[in-house]
Amino acid sequence: MVDELIGIADEMEDLLPLFVGGGSMSGLILPTSHSATFKALAIETKSILDQELGHANDYSLNLLHAVNAGAGGFSGGPSYASVEEASKIVRAAVRAIERKRRTQAAAPPLAKSYVDPTRIVALLAIGKGPLDFARLGELCREINVAASNRCHLSTAMLLRTIINHVPPVFGFSTFAEVANSYGGAKAQKSFKASMQRLEGSLRNIADMHLHSPIRPQEDVPTAVQVDFAADLDVLLGEIIRVSGAGNG
Known part of the structure; x- marks a missing residue:
């Protein structure tokens, strides 16, 4: 799961150079095909984070906020800032998962009951x-x-x-x-x-x-x-x- 999330963060960052000028009123926009890719990556990320960290974890909630904070959210395409923020949230989630696994590995295994x-x-x-x-x-x-x-x-x-x-x-x-x-x-x-x-x-x-x-x-x-x-x-x-x- 960690490797998948790292790959997703990389893919999100790869979208940043693909933003193009949308005119003086629109600023930078992400073409529709790439916006769809970002949406799919965000949905996939949330599914993995919910599985690893539980539903309504901080990283999933902040990811949704970052996605929807762009110009129009998914419906209007993400902003440059929202894609950048989303990739950083994914990397932060990776670190959280790795810390959780280290803690679990360090914990002694549960002893079996003396009496069943x-x-x-x-x-x-x-x-x-x-x-x-x-x-x-x-x-x-x-x-x-x-x-x-x-x-x-x-x-x-x-x-x-x-x-x-x-x-x-x-x-x-x-x-x-x-x-x-x-x-x-x-x-x-x-x-x-x-x-x-x-x-x-x-x-x-x-x-x-x-x-x-x-x-x-x-x-x-x-x-x-x-x-x-x-x-x-x-x-x-x-x-x-x-x-x-x-x-x-």
């Missing part, structure tokens, strides 16, 4: 029943807020809260029972492996940060240390499945 939003929607869709999933949905929402803001201590603590919160869904009172006994000794081995990582590694990391007193030197967690998103997703998926929300 569809899981939260599904939890809340379970509604009222033997168990209320509103608090679990809120814990998941808050994990996304904490993780997106690099609050890794909070992420670990919220994860630990979740695994303490959900055992009744599976008919147990502790998450250790879920990790070791849910589905029987041989069933759902993949699920058990994920739950045992949550009960073992996650709980140890969270407890370390929750219960350690202040020390002369500390080590704060990183995103890598508290990344149990995949195992949490397995847990949430099973909660949704056994609670009926995933069965349509």
Whole structure:
């Protein structure tokens, strides 16, 4: 798009030497065929600018003003000044687009959610029943807020809260029972492996940060240390499945 706009600005400037004298009352005028070219260039420019910068952006509005400020606007042909001004507006718009792209390139990519939003929607869709999933949905929402803001201590603590919160869904009172006994000794081995990582590694990391007193030197967690998103997703998926929300 930038190259196209630069080309349009060049074409507009190429029209300037084509103005001819129109008599003492008319000043310089652009012959009809070239006026039509200018009109087409201006329309094409506005379309590109609206696409790149949004409708009613400053450059499109000023371009229209420049075009219509000539003698009669499009109907009577543009003035020399309006063509010159229009070409400069197009070049200014090019610089604005380039600045916008540099800013976007410099911005960090949006991080993916720690908990997939569809899981939260599904939890809340379970509604009222033997168990209320509103608090679990809120814990998941808050994990996304904490993780997106690099609050890794909070992420670990919220994860630990979740695994303490959900055992009744599976008919147990502790998450250790879920990790070791849910589905029987041989069933759902993949699920058990994920739950045992949550009960073992996650709980140890969270407890370390929750219960350690202040020390002369500390080590704060990183995103890598508290990344149990995949195992949490397995847990949430099973909660949704056994609670009926995933069965349509």
